[in-house]
Amino acid sequence: MFNSGGNIKRKNSQRHLRLLSEPIANLPTKELISQQNKLGRSVKRFGDIFFALLVLVFGSPIFLVLALLIKITSPGPIFYIQKRVGRNYKRFGCIKFRTMRKDADNLLTNVLANSPGLRKEFERDFKLKEDPRITPIGRFLRRSSLDELPQFFNVLMGEMSVVGPRPIVDKELERYGVFMDEVSSVRPGLTGLWQVSGRNNLSYAKRVKLDLVYSRARSFSLDIAIIFRTFGVLLFPMDRGAY
DSSP: OTTHHHHHHHHHHHHHHHHHHSOOOOSOHHHHHHTSOHHHHHHHHHHHHHHHHHHHHHTHHHHHHHHHHHHHHSSSOSEEEEEEEOGGGOEEEEEEEOOBOTTHHHHHHHHHHHOHHHHHHHHHHSSOTTOTTBOHHHHHHHHHTGGGTTHHHHHHTTSOEEEOSOOOOGGGHHHHGGGHHHHTTSOOEEEOTTTTTTGGGSOHHHHHHHHHHHHHHOOHHHHHHHHHHHHHHHHSOSSOOOO
16 A cells, blocks of 8 residues: 555556657658547647636736736846747747846857856756846746746647647757657647656656657546646645756
8 A cells, every 4th residue: 555656656667668669650740640539639629728718817817917027027028939849840939928138148148158067058958057047036937837827828829738748949859859750749738747757857868758758648647647747846846847
């Protein structure tokens, strides 16, 4: 009885290993999408729309408060929109609350040019743990993941799903290599296996593996489990790798 949690983790690990050991799909992404269960995709899409509308309607007061805090604490726009890679390699504008200074791009160039250590970290993770570009309110938004709330608009527009692989930028494509066609056959998610398994505390190779596992194992029950685990890491964050 006391080992039930450990048994579940072992079973999940064994299943992940089996999924990772499966041969690489030698089909283009469009063909992989066409082979997916249409009913399952419809149910998932309905759930995405319902959940997104629920959050956007009942969470609107939180949206307004956060937007006001961002506006009065630092100059610049409220939202930050970055081009990401979506399903079937379609690019879209991923929406977040702005967490960085207005001159973030120029500041990053200078920081990376003058600090080999930070440059190495950025090239490895595409992020900096101690990022000088982040505003005080932005640091809170990132630690709490509240900066990602506007992505429910992306979900509503069909560019993202509530649960799915990470929405990556073009520069990360080469890191996924031969696995990217499979990962790209699924809409990127606002949350996913990576987000509930340690986020930036994980190696990049592990992130890729988790995205591949999700693309191969996706199901209604897995999505529900990930959503519940997401609430857990939001309510009891500790060190979950969000920065």
